[in-house]
Amino acid sequence: QVQLVESGGGLVQAGGSLKLSCAASRIVFSVNAMGWYRQGPQKQREWVATIGSGGRTSYTDSVRGRFTISRDNAKNTVYLQMNNLKPDDTAVYYCNDPLRSFPWGQGTQVTVSS
Numbered sequence: 659q660v661q662l663v664e665s666g667g668g669l670v671q672a673g674g675s676l677k678l679s680c681a682a683s684r685i686v687f688s689v690n691a692m693g694w695y696r697q698g699p700q701k702q703r704e705w706v707a708t709i710g711s712g713g714r715t716s717y718t719d720s721v722r723g724r725f726t727i728s729r730d731n732a733k734n735t736v737y738l739q740m741n742n743l744k745p746d747d748t749a750v751y752y753c754n755d756p757l758r759s760f761p762w763g764q765g766t767q768v769t770v771s772s
Contacts, residue, residue: 660685660760662753667766670743678738678766680753688731691756694738696749697765708756709736720746743770 666678678694693708707717707727715727726739736753750765 662760662763664751664753664763664766667751667768669769669771672744672770672772674743674770675739675741676743676768678740678751678768680736680738680763682734682736682753682760685734685760687734692729692736692753693756694727694736695752695754695758696747696768697752698746698749701749703752706751707738740768743768745770745772 661683663681664678666676668676670676689711691708691710694706695703696706697703705718706721707715707725709715709727709729717725724740724742727736729736738751740747748768748770750767752762752765754760754762
C-alpha cells in the first residue's frame with residue numbers, strides 16, 4: 659500500500675526556518691496533487707498547503723507568504739519550506755493527497771519557541 663514518510667521537523671525559535679520533506683512510495687506520484695496538513699496540541703488536523711500535479715500551489719491564510727510547498731517528481735517527494743515560524747505553527751505535520759486518500763504517516767514534529 660501507499661507509504662508516506664515525513665521528516666525534517668525540529669525545535670526552532672520564533673522567526674526561524676525549517677524545511678520538511680515527505681517521501682511517497684507505491685503511487686504514481688507525478689499525477690497526484692499533494693498537500694501538507696498539521697495538527698497542533700489539542701487541535702483538529704488542518705490543511706496547510708497543496709501543490710497540484712502541474713505545480714499550482716495554494717495555502718491556508720495563516721501561512722501564506724511564509725511557507726512554500728514544492729515537489730520533486732523524480733524523487734517522489736514533496737517539500738514544505740517554512741520561514742518566519744511562529745509559536746502557533748507548533749504542530750505535527752503530515753502530508754497526503756487533497757482527499758486524504760492515503761494512510762497517514764507518522765508525521766514530523768515542529769516546535770516553535772517564543
